[in-house]
Amino acid sequence: NTEHLVRSRSSQSGSGSGVNVFDRQMKRRQRDWASSLSNATQFEYVREEVGARVADRVYDVARTFPLALDLGCGRSFIAEHLTTDVVEQLYLTDVSSNCLSRLRDGGIPSRCVLADEEFLPFKDDTFDLVLSGMSLHWVWRVLKPDGAFIAALPGGDSLFELRCSLHLLTVDTDELQVHYPGIMELLTDLQAMGESNCAWNRRSLLHRDTILAAAAVYKEMYGNPDGSVPATFDILYMIGWKPHGSQAKPAKRGSANVSFRDLSKISPKPSETS
Template sequence: MSQKSAMNIFDRTAKKRQRNVTAMAQNYQVFNYLKDEVGFRLSDRVFDINRKFKCGLDLGCGYGHVSQHLSQDAIEELIMCDHSEMVLEKAIGPEDSSVKYRKVVADEESLPFEANSFDLVVSSMSLHWVNQLPNTFSQIMKCLRPDGVFIGAVFGGDTLFELRGALQLGEIEREGGFAAHVSPFTAIRDVGGLLNQAGFTMLTIDTDEIRVGYPSMFELMADLKGMGENNASWIRKLHLHRDTMFASSAIYKEMYGNDDGTIPATFQIIYMIGWKPDPSQPKPLERGTGNVSIKDIYRLEEAVKEATDKIVKQTAKEIDPSDATDGKSR
């Protein structure tokens, strides 16, 4: 166990088991609200790209949080894959019946697809459970065709900071120490470096925050379990004492509680877009070819005004004097 802890962060077998449990629940759809919202926002980024993709991959598709929103306008054929066969069985495919799709059971850490297979790879809310994220990014790069694009979303480092702090303080108060009850998440400063290291170009990375209100910490923890987002790190503590939970709940409400008696839970979402290099892509200009120095950036508004005045004067000179009475120009 100590060797596994040193090499890996997450117990992938435990995570698969946790997600299988969610799929067996009759009301599993009740807990999809957060992932459905992120999936919808991620699908918007697909439609923002002015291109129709021939073949795409939804990596770690879950219950079809992204796939269900994709239409014939964006993609012709889609492969949905997930580590959990039980979750994949209940995944919703594209609502547009003209989009061909099929399901494949696959582990995000070991992709079974051939090189240059896809024009598009999307992944929503699954890669934060991957141990070797650089290796997964490299496999995604290999699966993409030249000028293919990867669009992903993962939980950021500030996710559930309220829950993490309340549990730590409650456990210190009741037990004299604390353990990790919230899994570690990727920091936004690291995502760009990892994508760059894998060979992606023209990177776009941004963050978003979704705050959800809950009656108490217990409903929040129940929903996280229903989502399959309960802790799966190797060093997780398997038992949380009753007294510690009540103390943590009181601390949570005291430190972060809303005026209406509810508590907020913050989910930081990191969105990323990266392209596989291709000769047809625009290239950055060479160093020293810029016309404006960065030290003059404060003069941006002034420079825009000067350029506008220059265009107006040039346009005025081009007006034919013979047509000045009726306002016509050459």
């Protein structure tokens, strides 16, 4: 069934005024490599937790969504927690074919689409709900009017301990704190998650001396008494709705029938007791 698809979009499509910050091919290779690891599930603890929390927020919305899209689905971290009570049909997309090959069976009729989340191959106004866990994408075009966008993405304070020790620039909130034996284990896990840097101006590698110096600073500033070091993932959860005429709107300025000065006349005074 291709009724919701359009012809493949070139990676150069979209507004010509956009700034190309990230190397999407590098990100695809990182995701492919990470998902091909024999022990890949060992490094999915953050996505597992975030996926469950995003799904919780879907259940908080008092409606059933006929057609939903899960962007950057990975191993269906969100979808595995959903049922047909909230989503009737689901499209799962990821930039990595390896991720899509590892999808877990869910209870919702689904279809997989290999697609770059920034260049979605879907018709305008297609989906009643768009979900995104740990990814930030432009989704306005594919959302129906009055459609919902529920997402989780790394916040500005994510991994602040690591950025502080390396002097890197800092580019409803929830914190996940994970404890590691040391900075090398943290960096190894980030790589195995497919979350290595993919900015065009990224450095090819960190020199050993830099890592050792960062490890010393990290441990001195944030180390635990047992020798481990914490890493904080600052997760921002959000939900937004595409505008539609049926949605509630604020009253026009000056349209109120009651003045704040008259509130004391409206609300009866509490009875006095002797």
